[in-house]
Amino acid sequence: MITGQIIERMRSGNRFMLTSHRKPDGDSIGSEMAMALILERLGKVAVVRNRDAYPSAYRRLPGIERILTGELPEGEQYDAVFTMECTEIERPGLARIGDYFIINIDHHHNNTMFGALNWVDIGACAVGEMIFDLAREMKLDLTTEIATHLYVSIATDTGFFHFSNTTARTFEICAELARLGANPNFVADCLYDHNRPGQIQLLGKTLSRLEIDWEMRTATIALFQSDFDGIDAVDGDTEGIINYPRSIDGVDVAVFFKEAGTRSFRVGLRARKDLNVAEVAAEFGGGGHPQASGCTIEGEYEEVRGKLFAALRRKLQARSSAAWTADGR
Numbered sequence: 223m224i225t226g227q228i229i230e231r232m233r234s235g236n237r238f239m240l241t242s243h244r245k246p247d248g249d250s251i252g253s254e255m256a257m258a259l260i261l262e263r264l265g266k267v268a269v270v271r272n273r274d275a276y277p278s279a280y281r282r283l284p285g286i287e288r289i290l291t292g293e294l295p296e297g298e299q300y301d302a303v304f305t306m307e308c309t310e311i312e313r314p315g316l317a318r319i320g321d322y323f324i325i326n327i328d329h330h331h332n333n334t335m336f337g338a339l340n341w342v343d344i345g346a347c348a349v350g351e352m353i354f355d356l357a358r359e360m361k362l363d364l365t366t367e368i369a370t371h372l373y374v375s376i377a378t379d380t381g382f383f384h385f386s387n388t389t390a391r392t393f394e395i396c397a398e399l400a401r402l403g404a405n406p407n408f409v410a411d412c413l414y415d416h417n418r419p420g421q422i423q424l425l426g427k428t429l430s431r432l433e434i435d436w437e438m439r440t441a442t443i444a445l446f447q448s449d450f451d452g453i454d455a456v457d458g459d460t461e462g463i464i465n466y467p468r469s470i471d472g473v474d475v476a477v478f479f480k481e482a483g484t485r486s487f488r489v490g491l492r493a494r495k496d497l498n499v500a501e502v503a504a505e506f507g508g509g510g511h512p513q514a515s516g517c518t519i520e521g522e523y524e525e526v527r528g529k530l531f532a533a534l535r536r537k538l539q540a541r542s543s544a545a546w547t548a549d550g551r
Contacts, residue, residue: 350375
């Protein structure tokens with residue numbers, strides 16, 4: 223089994239690096255932190271490095287200050303680099319990462335199997351679930367800190383148990399993590415109840431641009447770089463904003479356009495029901511989960527918006543045609 227090969231590499235090596243995708247989220251942060259702590263329980267050196275800083279909401283989690291940011295320094299040696307929740311080798315955004323022995327751990331269906339060892343489980347609700355299983359296979363006792371980070375991973379990637387990837391096993395694992403010391407109240411308090419005034423101001427600016435297309439059952443919000451002027455907020459403070467338009471009664475798809483640079487927008491997509499927005503994101507080189515995906519589109523805002531909605535309209539029309547055929551009409 224692939225997990226046996228990963229465990230063998232963990233036990234035989236001495237120095238490892240953990241990383242995840244650009245703009246890290248709860249699953250990437252929780253799973254890489256948990257894996258780093260597991261390696262240290264084996265007596266290994268574990269370095270956690272991401273290209274981008276973690277969102278400020280995660281700043282109270284145990285040991286979070288150890289995460290390094292920026293490009294890989296030249297000459298650093300590792301027995302393996304773990305990439306957590308990355309579908310392709312470019313996702314971490316680290317230029318020299320391909321020089322290392324890569325252990326690719328992910329749960330996305332479109333993973334390109336870019337590692338020397340590839341463990342991809344599309345049935346897992348989060349990479350944190352996979353790391354929990356790995357620790358159990360190793361018969362390793364989990365500390366409160368490890369349990370907390372695994373809980374963060376699973377809770378955030380299931381939308382705090384809102385999303386369709388939430389199963390009975392999700393709750394079984396989280397119950398075990400709570401028994402081991404993870405505190406659901408503490409995690410929720412960290413992620414939702416310690417916002418700075420600037421974060422709320424940023425939320426207000428973004429939601430002020432809410433547009434709803436009832437024909438397409440789509441809600442759109444947008445954020446521009448100029449919105450950060452004069453307020454205490456950073457890019458990572460936008461995590462979770464897309465859930466507001468997604469929550470509107472009657473809306474099936476939420477779209478978040480976030481200006482990333484000159485003539486460039488990151489686009490977040492969230493869907494209800496059976497609409498696979500990962501297929502829409504894939505048209506622009508992106509991807510993710512069927513109901514939670516993203517991509518980057520080049521162009522001015524109206525141009526980007528037009529491109530995205532044309533692709534989304536095609537997807538909706540294809541779904542309608544399929545439903546019509548299935549009804550035998």
